[in-house]
Each structure stands twice: as C-alpha cells, then as structure tokens.
Amino acid sequence: MVFTVIGTWSVRKLSPFWGEDPSRVVIDEMVGVWIPLLATPAGNVYYAIAAFLLFRFFDIVKPLGIRSLDRKIGAFWVMADDILAGIYSLIIILVFRWVQ
Numbered sequence: 619m620v621f622t623v624i625g626t627w628s629v630r631k632l633s634p635f636w637g638e639d640p641s642r643v644v645i646d647e648m649v650g651v652w653i654p655l656l657a658t659p660a661g662n663v664y665y666a667i668a669a670f671l672l673f674r675f676f677d678i679v680k681p682l683g684i685r686s687l688d689r690k691i692g693a694f695w696v697m698a699d700d701i702l703a704g705i706y707s708l709i710i711i712l713v714f715r716w717v718q
Contacts, residue, residue, distance in 0.1 A: 653704030
C-alpha cells in the first residue's frame with residue numbers, strides 16, 4: 619500500500635518531464651511482482667521464479683482487463699495495471715499451491 623502511494627506520487631510528479639508512463643519509474647513493476655511473491659514459500663526459488671514469470675506474462679500480454687487499465691490516463695492507472703497483473707499471478711500461485 620505504501621509503495622503504491624509512493625509510486626502514484628512519483629508518476630504524478632515525473633510525468634510532466636518524462637511522459638505519461640515514464641519507463642524510468644519502475645516502482646509499478648516492483649509493486650506488481652511483490653504481490654505474487656506474498657504467496658511463495660520462504661526460500662523456495664522455484665516459486666519465486668514462477669511468480670516473476672507469471673507477473674511478466676500478465677504485464678506484457680495484458681489480458682483480462684489489464685489492457686483497459688493500461689489505457690487509462692493518470693498516475694494511479696500506471697500502478698493499477700501492474701497491481702492487477704500481480705493479483706492474477708497471485709491467484710495462479712495460490713491455486714497451484716492448493717492443488718499440489
């Protein structure tokens with residue numbers, strides 16, 4: 619939550635200089651990948667790699683409403699698409715852990 623607020627503030631402050639979704643600001647990706655990492659067992663490298671790869675998949679492909687969030691204008695929406703990608707990744711990790 620704290621980093622989402624910091625990220626939104628950062629994008630809002632830097633977008634006049636670096637553009638609407640500044641690629642130099644990566645806190646949105648950081649927050650997004652942290653979300654599925656919440657479900658990974660401590661010290662399990664395979665789950666950590668899976669969390670990262672799932673997040674990157676959703677962040678790049680942008681299915682299931684992520685693209686619509688990505689198209690919205692404003693600092694919060696820069697964060698929101700990565701948060702949703704992280705939530706989808708979290709769900710997959712949780713389902714996999716439950717099935718296993």
